[in-house]
Amino acid sequence: MFNKEVYIARRQKLKRQLGKGLLLFLGNEESSMNYKDNWYHFRQDSNFLYFFGLDKAGLAAVIDIEADKDMVFGRELTLDEIVWMGPQSSIIDQAAQVGIEDVRPPAALAGVLSAARSSGLPIHFLPPYRPENIQKLSELLGLSLAAIKGQASVAFIKAVVEQRSIKSAEEIVQIEEAVNITAAMHLAAIKGARDGMTEAQLAGELPGIAIGAGGNLSFPTILTVNGQVLHNHYSNTVMKEGQLALCDAGAENKMHYAGDMTRTFPVGRRFTGIQKEMYEIVLSAQEAAIAALRPGILFRDVHLLAAEKLVEGLKALGVMKGDVKEAVAAGAHTMVFQCGLGHMMGLDVHDMEDLGEPYVGYTEELKKSTEFGLKSLRLGRALEPGFVVTIEPGLYFIPELMDLRKSEKKFFEFINYDKLEGFRGFGGIRIEEDMLITETGSKLLGKPLIKRVEEIEAARS
Numbered sequence: 091m092f093n094k095e096v097y098i099a100r101r102q103k104l105k106r107q108l109g110k111g112l113l114l115f116l117g118n119e120e121s122s123m124n125y126k127d128n129w130y131h132f133r134q135d136s137n138f139l140y141f142f143g144l145d146k147a148g149l150a151a152v153i154d155i156e157a158d159k160d161m162v163f164g165r166e167l168t169l170d171e172i173v174w175m176g177p178q179s180s181i182i183d184q185a186a187q188v189g190i191e192d193v194r195p196p197a198a199l200a201g202v203l204s205a206a207r208s209s210g211l212p213i214h215f216l217p218p219y220r221p222e223n224i225q226k227l228s229e230l231l232g233l234s235l236a237a238i239k240g241q242a243s244v245a246f247i248k249a250v251v252e253q254r255s256i257k258s259a260e261e262i263v264q265i266e267e268a269v270n271i272t273a274a275m276h277l278a279a280i281k282g283a284r285d286g287m288t289e290a291q292l293a294g295e296l297p298g299i300a301i302g303a304g305g306n307l308s309f310p311t312i313l314t315v316n317g318q319v320l321h322n323h324y325s326n327t328v329m330k331e332g333q334l335a336l337c338d339a340g341a342e343n344k345m346h347y348a349g350d351m352t353r354t355f356p357v358g359r360r361f362t363g364i365q366k367e368m369y370e371i372v373l374s375a376q377e378a379a380i381a382a383l384r385p386g387i388l389f390r391d392v393h394l395l396a397a398e399k400l401v402e403g404l405k406a407l408g409v410m411k412g413d414v415k416e417a418v419a420a421g422a423h424t425m426v427f428q429c430g431l432g433h434m435m436g437l438d439v440h441d442m443e444d445l446g447e448p449y450v451g452y453t454e455e456l457k458k459s460t461e462f463g464l465k466s467l468r469l470g471r472a473l474e475p476g477f478v479v480t481i482e483p484g485l486y487f488i489p490e491l492m493d494l495r496k497s498e499k500k501f502f503e504f505i506n507y508d509k510l511e512g513f514r515g516f517g518g519i520r521i522e523e524d525m526l527i528t529e530t531g532s533k534l535l536g537k538p539l540i541k542r543v544e545e546i547e548a549a550r551s
């Protein structure tokens with residue numbers, strides 16, 4: 091937890107931004123896996139963490155702007171719960187640590203909301219993503235389940251996005267800790283891969299590092315020799331010498347700030363010649379993208395710059411042809427780079443994705459494209475100092491996409507299909523770093539982790 095002044099200041103700013111009404115926050119509940127009391131690992135809602143810092147299930151909070159009152163709703167443990175779970179510090183004591191004296195029982199929430207409704211005050215809430223919170227909102231506000239998402243407050247969403255997008259110095263310290271834990275996970279994967287091991291055996295080593303550091307995974311690990319499948323988690327597939335393993339994994343630290351990195355490395359000791367050439371193309375696209383980062387530049391343009399670098403590299407290998415800029419403008423790069431260059435990162439690995447990409451990644455003036463490729467770019471808008479973003483270009487050879495585009499007779503002026511054919515079964519390469527946008531450019535977060543071919547081969551030997 092940060093000092094209570096941090097949470098008080100965040101809530102005060104929110105009050106100034108919204109000006110009027112009640113702000114309702116629902117924390118997360120425990121979530122059952124296969125019977126009621128067998129729970130998934132608990133994860134608090136990130137907006138709740140950001141403004142209230144309380145990392146417990148079953149809480150709610152209200153900010154009454156006019157009355158300048160911040161309330162938390164929660165109950166103390168019953169004796170039965172203490173028998174099974176042990177004593178825990180009281181909600182009253184925990185709330186005091188984040189600057190809140192007004193703690194009420196959960197049943198009092200409905201009364202506070204109905205009093206506000208009777209006085210004609212707007213009740214703002216954020217878009218819920220868990221079914222139990224959709225149901226709670228429906229009951230508390232007298233709205234149908236179907237109506238809830240559409241009634242989320244755009245003004246509230248925009249105010250939260252405005253605050254959470256700019257990471258403070260104390261948040262950067264937390265994110266760097268998460269990135270360093272993440273880097274340790276990657277080093278273990280790079281060093282631990284062996285011919286004959288399954289993807290799952292290697293992936294299974296990573297949660298121990300994240301949990302051992304006091305946190306957890308920030309998202310389910312992607313570790314696969316089928317890296318062309320963008321979110322292929324891991325399976326019992328046996329990894330073999332000659333293949334590339336792609337590991338996209340991250341930790342969140344004790345305070346729930348995320349890291350998210352990707353490395354691609356040979357299952358054997360060395361990259362093959364062509365693997366090395368492809369890897370260098372991705373690395374140079376990443377370096378060009380990182381060099382372009384600065385306040386004011388559209389992230390969409392950094393994405394397109396990375397796409398140009400990928401095309402340039404593939405052109406040198408004879409896989410692509412024609413004018414590079416025209417190829418990217420026509421979308422020909424999406425044959426091998428189907429996703430976005432990166433996303434915001436903070437308390438969520440895809441930061442604030444619950445609040446909606448139109449608000450987090452785009453603006454009124456810059457809407458997200460619906461074209462294949464750009465429609466998967468989560469962030470397009472102009473960068474600002476304090477943004478934390480991932481830079482994760484890649485090359486993905488997807489046989490089904492190659493077949494489809496060829497049958498559609500698409501991109502014949504930019505793609506040498508005969509050459510491309512040779513990469514059926516090649517897999518995928520992605521390299522990902524976490525970057526802070528500064529006043530003048532950008533800064534790599536965390537201690538640098540090996541990524542050059544020679545460095546990776548040295549670690550593999």
Ligand code: GLY
Binds near residue numbers: 309338350433
């Ligand atoms: N690390 C997974 C992703 O960014 O989608």
Ligand code: MN
Binds near residue numbers: 350432480522
């Ligand atoms: Mn990522």
